[in-house]
């Protein structure tokens with residue numbers, strides 16, 4: 001499966017370049033259902049973006065003076081980043097707690113996280129009115145250090161960098177660069193520690209953005225504890241996304257899966273479900289505390305109150321219970337149902353804070369235009385294309401090439417002994 | 429080391445030096461007392477000369493509906509109009525209220541802005557600086573009075589809001605609206621002096637005014653101050669903004685950032701080392717087993 005053994009060091013830089021160019025060509029069938037749907041979506045999205053950049057934000061969005069942030073921030077950025085939380089949780093479990101069980105999926109999760117940040121945080125650029133000034137806070141022309149957004153922006157950037165480092169051994173393996181790989185894998189632990197720290201801060205930071213919108217967000221959603229709620233919910237949001245994506249990849253990329261991953265896939269999903277159920281329980285508990293602290297009993301019996309209950313009971317409590325059930329019965333379909341429900345719950349929560357319960361009482365509430373939705377879909381499609389391209393080429397789901405597997409050379413060094421029969425030859 | 433310098437050190441180590449600056453900003457009373465404008469709504473006759481003067485001073489389009497009756501419609505400022513005068517009928521009495529940026533003492537917009545494009549000048553006016561702004565519109569999310577407006581239909585959009593005629597002030601002139609008000613409903617001056625004037629007016633005519641100066645404490649105090657004859661909520665004023673400066677709302681979070689940046693990695697590293705030792709131990713055993721097996 002590893003077509004990269006043929007380009008070891010002798011080829012030099014030009015060899016690598018030629019190899020990369022040859023790899024740019026698509027692999028596999030072009031005429032798949034996904035391609036047929038996603039291509040027009042992406043082309044239309046690109047066309048709309050041309051309009052957006054030539055005629056201003058108002059030309060394709062429904063944003064207004066009362067609703068400065070819409071779907072692109074509320075869904076693409078705020079929700080997308082929560083969904084990408086799986087990467088920091090998994091790297092924590094694999095590299096800090098050294099739980100080998102999850103090792104087979106750590107790369108694909110990091111890749112997913114990295115792409116999510118590139119594309120969804122990238123959506124932030126589309127939303128900026130004056131994107132050419134985006135470098136100002138980076139080059140230090142002016143540091144708005146008292147701004148939560150300053151923090152979030154910097155953390156996005158640094159986190160992408162640390163995820164890139166975490167993922168880079170896979171790129172080195174693909175290119176057959178042994179020395180580079182060694183250097184890069186040596187940086188993994190540092191990048192992981194840095195990445196987890198950054199994630200803690202910007203996952204909660206996304207919530208902290210809304211702290212100054214006091215009075216504009218419905219009291220059932222506004223509280224000084226938004227940052228903590230955002231952080232805790234990002235744990236199960238990220239893991240639920242790992243479950244859903246993993247289940248899909250398992251089918252779509254079945255020919256790329258390593259033996260290890262194939263055998264342990266079910267165990268991994270059940271394990272993740274257990275963590276999801278646990279964190280959702282903590283989250284629910286916090287939600288209840290915050291609710292009691294806010295003393296908003298009277299608000300429950302209003303339309304917004306029912307909406308709140310739907311979010312908290314229907315899409316946090318229920319999936320939490322389904323997760324527990326799935327773990328006890330080792331029921332994989334239930335795991336997937338729970339994960340999807342949990343994701344819907346996160347979408348509801350993030351959109352509630354950022355869009356729906358934001359100025360909930362305004363006479364003319366913001367509703368995204370079809371063009372905003374279309375661009376969002378195009379971004380998702382583009383991300384999947386890039387993901388597919390990488391997974392089909394680099395050792396993400398499958399095992400790294402033999403040369404990278406030596407015990408001293410890589411991350412895959414400690415596999416529990418009792419599972420020895422699953423191991424590959426490199427584990428002596 | 430006292431608490432302040434402790435946090436400061438943490439902040440500096442963590443890459444944010446926000447604390448020192450913020451504390452200084454809070455203590456900015458004294459010599460450089462900020463300027464402001466006192467609006468006495470009991471004097472305003474709703475002629476809207478200020479709207480016109482503002483448009484002229486800043487090259488904005490002349491408010492189109494200048495001749496129309498404004499009664500009953502509450503207009504908001506817009507990207508084309510930095511100040512508006514609204515009419516309210518309370519107890520058969522017509523009351524006119526000029527609205528614009530409040531020029532908060534500790535502006536939410538300025539603390540939200542990640543490039544300091546929104547900026548509280550030392551003199552008091554809150555201004556917007558075109559060369560820095562990236563158009564993220566976080567200032568609009570944060571402003572408790574929904575003042576900053578954005579040019580959605582421009583490819584080079586600007587944030588538009590009252591600057592208290594910052595450019596004029598630098599030339600030694602007073603704001604255009606104040607200068608042109610025929611009824612002296614607007615008074616420009618040091619905020620502290622304006623508060624004195626306002627208090628004196630209430631004291632001299634206690635029956636004419638409600639005994640409240642809107643802006644004295646609202647949202648931590650604002651540069652624009654208001655006097656009125658009826659309770660402010662009847663005149664469309666926000667009364668739920670509280671008295672805490674808005675930047676305080678994110679302060680706790682921002683204070684915790686350097687702490688997390690410092691302690692979290694140390695904790696993670698320790699945790700990772702703790703789990704590693706076991707690993708090494710296991711690996712050694714495994715190596716021994718392997719060696720024995722190979723022999």
Ligand code: SF4
Nearest residue numbers: 529530532535537571
């Ligand atoms: S009223 Fe709004 S825009 Fe004006 S200074 Fe205060 S926070 Fe800033």
Ligand code: SF4
Nearest residue numbers: 541561562564565567
């Ligand atoms: S829109 Fe401009 S002025 Fe407002 S917060 Fe963003 S960068 Fe600052």
